[in-house]
Amino acid sequence: MADQGHQEHINPWGSKSWTYLSSLRQQSPLIQCITNLVSMDLMANTLLAAGASPAMVHSILEIPDFTPHTQAVLVNVGTLTSDWLPAMKAAAGVANRLGKPWVLDPAAVGASGFRLKACLELIELKPSVIRGNGSEIISLSMASIGSTKGADSLHESSDAVDAAKSLAKSSGCIVAISGSVDFVTDGERVVGVRNGVPMMQKITASGCAVTALIAAFVALDPTNAFEATAxxxxxxxxxxxxxxxxxxxxxxxxxHLIDSLHGLDQDTVLRRVNITNFS
Amino acid sequence: MADQGHQEHINPWGSKSWTYLSSLRQQSPLIQCITNLVSMDLMANTLLAAGASPAMVHSILEIPDFTPHTQAVLVNVGTLTSDWLPAMKAAAGVANRLGKPWVLDPAAVGASGFRLKACLELIELKPSVIRGNGSEIISLSMASIGSTKGADSLHESSDAVDAAKSLAKSSGCIVAISGSVDFVTDGERVVGVRNGVPMMQKITASGCAVTALIAAFVALDPTNAFEATAxxxxxxxxxxxxxxxxxxxxxxxxxHLIDSLHGLDQDTVLRRVNITNFS
Amino acid sequence: MADQGHQEHINPWGSKSWTYLSSLRQQSPLIQCITNLVSMDLMANTLLAAGASPAMVHSILEIPDFTPHTQAVLVNVGTLTSDWLPAMKAAAGVANRLGKPWVLDPAAVGASGFRLKACLELIELKPSVIRGNGSEIISLSMASIGSTKGADSLHESSDAVDAAKSLAKSSGCIVAISGSVDFVTDGERVVGVRNGVPMMQKITASGCAVTALIAAFVALDPTNAFEATAxxxxxxxxxxxxxxxxxxxxxxxxxHLIDSLHGLDQDTVLRRVNITNFS
Known part of the structure; x- marks a missing residue:
C-alpha cells in the first residue's frame, strides 16, 4: 500500500471510539433497519449488544408514523425485491427531509441491473454513509454490474480506495470499504482501520451488521459521520x-463477537483501536 | 409493588409447570407460527428445544389445508406488512371457528396506526392470550400509538398491570406482560412470574420466543390458558x-438458554419455578 | 432393514467425500439459494463454513442477470407464498436451460395442495436432486398431501425408500431422504449414509442446510449428483x-456443527464417513 502515503498511528481514535461506544450504551438510539432477510437476526443482536435499540420496520404504511421517531435509518439491499424498494426510498426520504442520518449498504449491488439501479436511486436520497466491500464500491462508482460474486468481494478493499474517493466526491457521502483493512473516506481524507480477523468473512451478514453499527454511531454524531464510521x-x-x-x-x-461487543471495556478500546490516517 | 397486595408463594406452580413441559415433550403439538422475520430462527428453535413441533406457514393459500391440523396458532406482528395481514386473520379465524387456541404477540404495536389497527382487528378474532411488554399492553389497552420505542418497552411491566386487567376484561383474553417480573391476568386474577434474567432483553426476539412457548403450552390445555401462560x-x-x-x-x-430449555429436569422445575399470586 | 439386502462398507466413499469437500474449499462455487425465511441464516453459514459462496437472491427481476453466473441453484419451499414461486421457477428454468444443476427441497410439501402443486411443477423443471424427509418424499411420490406434520416427518427414512426409487424413476432426479439413516437413490442404486446424530433434528433448518450443501457438492460434479449427494x-x-x-x-x-464443518480434516473424513451400498 505504498501508494497510500505516509501512515501514522493517531492515538486519539481510541478515545473517540470509546466515546461513541459509551454514548451508545447510555443513549440507546432507535435505529430503523430495512435490511435483507438473512441479516435480521445478527443485525438486531449486534445493535442490542452494542447498546442501541433496533427496529426492523419495513412496511411503507408505517414509515410516516414511525421513521420520524428514529435516530437513524439503515437500508440494506441484500435480498431486494421490487415490493421492498418503495419503503426503502420512503424511509430514506423521511430521514433526508428531517435531517436524520441514514446509511446505505449496497449488498451485492453488482448482482443485477435492478439492484444497481435501485442503489443509484437511493444514493440520490443522500445517505450519510455508504458501506460496501471492495467489489460493491467499485460497482457503485462505475455504475456497472458484474464485478462481484454474490455477496462476496472479488477485490481487496485497498483496490477500491480510489473508487471510494470518487464515489464520495460525486455523492457527497462518506464511503466505507470493508475488507482485510477497512477504509473510510469523505473524498479527501482516508483512514484505514486494522481491527478485525479474516474469519469474520465466514460469518454471514457480518458486513451487514457492521453497517448497522455504523448507523448507530452516526446517530450519535450526525455531523461527523466520517469519524463515527471509522x-x-x-x-x-x-x-x-x-x-x-x-x-x-x-x-x-x-x-463470542457479540458477547465481546457487549462487554468491551474502556481500557481495551483505548489500547487496541487501530485506525490510521492516510495523508 | 405495595399496591399489588399480599403475595404468597404457591408451591403447586412448580408441579403444574413441570406437567406442561413434560406433556409438551410427549405430545409435541404442531404450532403454526405466523411471525416476524427477525424471530423465525429463535422461535422455531425454542419450540423444538421445548418439545413442540413448529411450522412457519404463512401463505393464505395454505391455511384452509394446514391450519385445521395444528394444535395452536401464533400470530406476531413484529414485521407486519399489508400482504401478511390477511393470512394472520385467516389463520386466527380458522382457529377461532374450530375452537383451537391462538395467541397474539402485538410486537411494537405502538409503532404506527397501521399496526395498532391490525392488532385491534386481530383481537376481534378472540385470541386465547395476548403477550406483550409493558408499552405494548398499554398501547393496546388505550388503543393509542407512541408509548413505545420500537420493539423495546418504555414501561416497567408492573406499570401495565392495570392496563392488562382492563384489556383482559374488554377482550375476554388472558393478557400477559413480560418484563423484569412477568404478569398474567384474566382481568380478575393476577400472577407474577419472577423467573428470568435481565440480559434476556438483549437477545432479539426473546419476547417473541416466549409467546410461542405460551402458544405451545396453551395447546396442551386450551381451557386453562391462564395457568399455561404463567x-x-x-x-x-x-x-x-x-x-x-x-x-x-x-x-x-x-x-445456553435453548440448551437449558431442552435439558430442563423435573427437580429443577419443581424447586425454581417462581410464580406468585396477587390477591 | 433386512429387505434392503446385503450391506457392505465401501471405503472409497471416504476419499470421494474428502475430494468434494476439499474441492469446495478451493473452488468456492457460487450457490444461489431461494429458500425459506427460517433457514436463511443457518443455510448461508453452512455454505460459508463448508467453503462455498452463498447468495440469497430471490427477486425474479434479478434472475436473468444473476443466475447465469452461479454454479448451482437451490430452491426450498419451506415458507412458500405465491409471490415467491415465479422466481423459483424462473431460476430453475435458467439452470435447466444452461445445464446447471439445481436442487429442490420440498419442505413440508404435504402441508397443502398449493405447496404440493408447486413442487410437482418445479419437478417438471428437472432438478438434479430432490432432498426431503420420509414424509415429504412419500407425499411427492404419491402426489398427495397430509402425510406430514409441518416440517417434521411422520415416517422413518427407511419407510420411504421405495417411494424414493419410484420418484427417482418417474422424475429422472436423484432422490435423497434424510433421517436416522439418510438414503440416496437414482431409482436403481441405493446408498445409506449413517453419519449424523439424532439431536440434529432439534435444530431448525438443519435439513434445509444439508440440501444446500448437496447443491454445493453437486455444483462441483454435476454429472455425478448421486455420489455428490451421498x-x-x-x-x-x-x-x-x-x-x-x-x-x-x-x-x-x-x-459446534458449523465450526466442525469448517474445520473438518482429511483424516477424520477418511476414517469416519459411513456410506453403505445396498445392492
Whole structure:
C-alpha cells in the first residue's frame, strides 16, 4: 500500500471510539433497519449488544408514523425485491427531509441491473454513509454490474480506495470499504482501520451488521459521520479480535463477537483501536 | 409493588409447570407460527428445544389445508406488512371457528396506526392470550400509538398491570406482560412470574420466543390458558437463569438458554419455578 | 432393514467425500439459494463454513442477470407464498436451460395442495436432486398431501425408500431422504449414509442446510449428483457427530456443527464417513 502515503498511528481514535461506544450504551438510539432477510437476526443482536435499540420496520404504511421517531435509518439491499424498494426510498426520504442520518449498504449491488439501479436511486436520497466491500464500491462508482460474486468481494478493499474517493466526491457521502483493512473516506481524507480477523468473512451478514453499527454511531454524531464510521469499524473489528481468542470456527466466533461487543471495556478500546490516517 | 397486595408463594406452580413441559415433550403439538422475520430462527428453535413441533406457514393459500391440523396458532406482528395481514386473520379465524387456541404477540404495536389497527382487528378474532411488554399492553389497552420505542418497552411491566386487567376484561383474553417480573391476568386474577434474567432483553426476539412457548403450552390445555401462560413464562425464564450461569454475554446466553430449555429436569422445575399470586 | 439386502462398507466413499469437500474449499462455487425465511441464516453459514459462496437472491427481476453466473441453484419451499414461486421457477428454468444443476427441497410439501402443486411443477423443471424427509418424499411420490406434520416427518427414512426409487424413476432426479439413516437413490442404486446424530433434528433448518450443501457438492460434479449427494449427507452428518461431542443441547450443537464443518480434516473424513451400498 505504498501508494497510500505516509501512515501514522493517531492515538486519539481510541478515545473517540470509546466515546461513541459509551454514548451508545447510555443513549440507546432507535435505529430503523430495512435490511435483507438473512441479516435480521445478527443485525438486531449486534445493535442490542452494542447498546442501541433496533427496529426492523419495513412496511411503507408505517414509515410516516414511525421513521420520524428514529435516530437513524439503515437500508440494506441484500435480498431486494421490487415490493421492498418503495419503503426503502420512503424511509430514506423521511430521514433526508428531517435531517436524520441514514446509511446505505449496497449488498451485492453488482448482482443485477435492478439492484444497481435501485442503489443509484437511493444514493440520490443522500445517505450519510455508504458501506460496501471492495467489489460493491467499485460497482457503485462505475455504475456497472458484474464485478462481484454474490455477496462476496472479488477485490481487496485497498483496490477500491480510489473508487471510494470518487464515489464520495460525486455523492457527497462518506464511503466505507470493508475488507482485510477497512477504509473510510469523505473524498479527501482516508483512514484505514486494522481491527478485525479474516474469519469474520465466514460469518454471514457480518458486513451487514457492521453497517448497522455504523448507523448507530452516526446517530450519535450526525455531523461527523466520517469519524463515527471509522470508530464503528474499529469497535466491531475489535470485538471480532477478542471473540477470535475464544473461537473454534465461524459459528463460535459469531457468538463470542457479540458477547465481546457487549462487554468491551474502556481500557481495551483505548489500547487496541487501530485506525490510521492516510495523508 | 405495595399496591399489588399480599403475595404468597404457591408451591403447586412448580408441579403444574413441570406437567406442561413434560406433556409438551410427549405430545409435541404442531404450532403454526405466523411471525416476524427477525424471530423465525429463535422461535422455531425454542419450540423444538421445548418439545413442540413448529411450522412457519404463512401463505393464505395454505391455511384452509394446514391450519385445521395444528394444535395452536401464533400470530406476531413484529414485521407486519399489508400482504401478511390477511393470512394472520385467516389463520386466527380458522382457529377461532374450530375452537383451537391462538395467541397474539402485538410486537411494537405502538409503532404506527397501521399496526395498532391490525392488532385491534386481530383481537376481534378472540385470541386465547395476548403477550406483550409493558408499552405494548398499554398501547393496546388505550388503543393509542407512541408509548413505545420500537420493539423495546418504555414501561416497567408492573406499570401495565392495570392496563392488562382492563384489556383482559374488554377482550375476554388472558393478557400477559413480560418484563423484569412477568404478569398474567384474566382481568380478575393476577400472577407474577419472577423467573428470568435481565440480559434476556438483549437477545432479539426473546419476547417473541416466549409467546410461542405460551402458544405451545396453551395447546396442551386450551381451557386453562391462564395457568399455561404463567407456566410458559416461568419455564422460559428458568431456562434463562440456568443459561445465565454459563453465559458471557447475550449471544452465549441465547445458546445456553435453548440448551437449558431442552435439558430442563423435573427437580429443577419443581424447586425454581417462581410464580406468585396477587390477591 | 433386512429387505434392503446385503450391506457392505465401501471405503472409497471416504476419499470421494474428502475430494468434494476439499474441492469446495478451493473452488468456492457460487450457490444461489431461494429458500425459506427460517433457514436463511443457518443455510448461508453452512455454505460459508463448508467453503462455498452463498447468495440469497430471490427477486425474479434479478434472475436473468444473476443466475447465469452461479454454479448451482437451490430452491426450498419451506415458507412458500405465491409471490415467491415465479422466481423459483424462473431460476430453475435458467439452470435447466444452461445445464446447471439445481436442487429442490420440498419442505413440508404435504402441508397443502398449493405447496404440493408447486413442487410437482418445479419437478417438471428437472432438478438434479430432490432432498426431503420420509414424509415429504412419500407425499411427492404419491402426489398427495397430509402425510406430514409441518416440517417434521411422520415416517422413518427407511419407510420411504421405495417411494424414493419410484420418484427417482418417474422424475429422472436423484432422490435423497434424510433421517436416522439418510438414503440416496437414482431409482436403481441405493446408498445409506449413517453419519449424523439424532439431536440434529432439534435444530431448525438443519435439513434445509444439508440440501444446500448437496447443491454445493453437486455444483462441483454435476454429472455425478448421486455420489455428490451421498458425500454431502455424510460430511454434514460427520460435522454433527463431532459437534455432538462438544454440545450440551441443540443450540450448542448447531454452533459446534458449523465450526466442525469448517474445520473438518482429511483424516477424520477418511476414517469416519459411513456410506453403505445396498445392492
Amino acid at each position: 470508530a464503528a469499524f474499529s469497535v466491531f473489528g475489535l470485538a471480532g479480535e477478542i471473540g477470535m481468542g475464544m473461537a473454534n470456527g465461524p459459528a463460535s466466533l459469531r457468538m | 407456566a410458559a413464562f416461568s419455564v422460559f425464564g428458568l431456562a434463562g437463569e440456568i443459561g445465565m450461569g454459563m453465559a458471557n454475554g447475550p449471544a452465549s446466553l441465547r445458546m | 458425500a454431502a449427507f455424510s460430511v454434514f452428518g460427520l460435522a454433527g457427530e463431532i459437534g455432538m461431542g462438544m454440545a450440551n443441547g441443540p443450540a450448542s450443537l448447531r454452533m
